[in-house]
Amino acid sequence: MSGIAHDLSRRLADRAEAVCRHYLSNGRREGRYWLVGDIRNTPGRSLFVRLQASAKGPAGKWTDAATGEHGDLLDVIRGSLGLLDFAEVADEARAFLNLPPPEPKPASPCRGIASAPSGSVEAARRLFAMSRPIAGTIAETYLRQRGITLLHETGNLRFHPRCYYKPDDGPTETWPAMIAAVTDLTGRITGVHRTWLAPDGSDMAPVDTPRKAMGDLLGCTVRIGVPDTVMAAGEGIETVLSLRQVLPNMAMAPALSAAHLAAILFRPSLRRLYIVRDRDPAGDAARDTLIKRANAEGIEAICLSPALGDFNEDLQRLGMDALRACVRLQLAPEDVLRFMSLAS
Structure with a gap:
């Protein structure tokens, strides 16, 4: 001390x-x-x-x-x-x-580790470091409740049992939370996304804003799977993980919002991008912007559309077989063989 x-x-x-x-x-x-x-x-x-x-x-x-x-x-x-x-x-x-504030000290390169401002990249990295893998946690229960059972290569998803939540009015609360690392193309953490959960994992926590992000998010995503020449990108974590139930070997990237989806950065090796669309105006705008950006860089862009509002809704209400059939019709033929063979 x-x-x-x-x-x-x-x-x-x-x-x-x-x-x-x-x-x-x-x-x-x-x-x-x-x-x-x-x-x-x-x-x-x-x-x-x-x-x-x-x-x-x-x-x-x-x-x-x-x-x-x-x-x-x-x-x-x-x-x-x-x-x-x-x-x-x-x-x-x-x-x-009732003590006076400390005397200010001159800046010095030897003053030790600086504190991390709330909401900063460093605060995001510390929160992720304090969290643990989701296996066996309430976060895994939450995802399974939404039909998401294949959770391989999800090291960027973690769980914190008592993550602080500050309402607009009232004292700070703590809830269990799924913590997702937001990374740049090099894998460096630039932020985190928090999904506060009910204590039994049955749903999101009963708070006004159960999802919040912190750090620098523009251009960055939550990386799931090993990057390749083909990948899929969408908005929500649950939506993208639902698609991965039928495409278990495809790298995917939740961007966390329509605006951030439209601005994701592309790897130099990327040749085909599947855009995981949500059926709403914001999703349509993100899709159109991302198609133009991808095509301008010589990347083939293909939109994947759900039958209902999003792919998690498809998975929960229509079932795995219906989701697989819907996605199969929209994939490039070579990708059906490459990415869907183990799920057929």
Whole structure:
């Protein structure tokens, strides 16, 4: 712990109960401890904060019996407010303690690792690094609920059990989330896309905006599969993964929105691009723009259209056989043999 963090942690520990009453307001005092559900101020009794120093340890230390997590009161501030960077946590702690802001320091190349601004590329990379593969998680359950069972070569999809969600009004919440890495043509992460999920994975979380992206997205996509001379690109992750159920060996790239689909960058090796269309005006505009861009670079562009609103709707309502038959009719003949042979 740095000198600044140690000093702030010590000062907060001297006022441990006041800190808990302010930042863990859904808990209550029992004896020498403050009990609450978790560090995000969920009601419950799993997490306990020591309010007074004792033979068991100093004041201000906490442990979550359900998860094994532990820390100090700086972590309580971070978790309860959904803060990402230490500078934000330190500013909040100083405000609570009525301390003056620190003296500004001159810029120096030896000052250590800079904090990552909220929504930045670095913050996106850190979130992805903190997430884990989707196998066996609620994210996998969510995709299977939508008929998506083939999940090979999906290393750019991960799961975070408690991803922060900030509503327009109200306190920060945490929900399980599917985290998708957005990468450039070299594979470098430039952003992430978050899909907040219901705790049982049955659907998206009941929040106003269950899908949000952060970082630099223009021209970049979520890469699924190994790049080749042929690939497919579409808008939503679920839509593209639905198509991959019947074309399991084709590289695909969700661009996350119609506007970003129209602006994707092409690999020099690309010779044929399948444009996965959504049946709406924005999808039509993206298709037209992308066809013109692809043709201008000598890339054959073929539009794949769903029978219903999108390919995930086709998969769920019409079934795998109907989806396969619909797609087969729209592929170049050589690609039927190359990419659909294992799915027939």
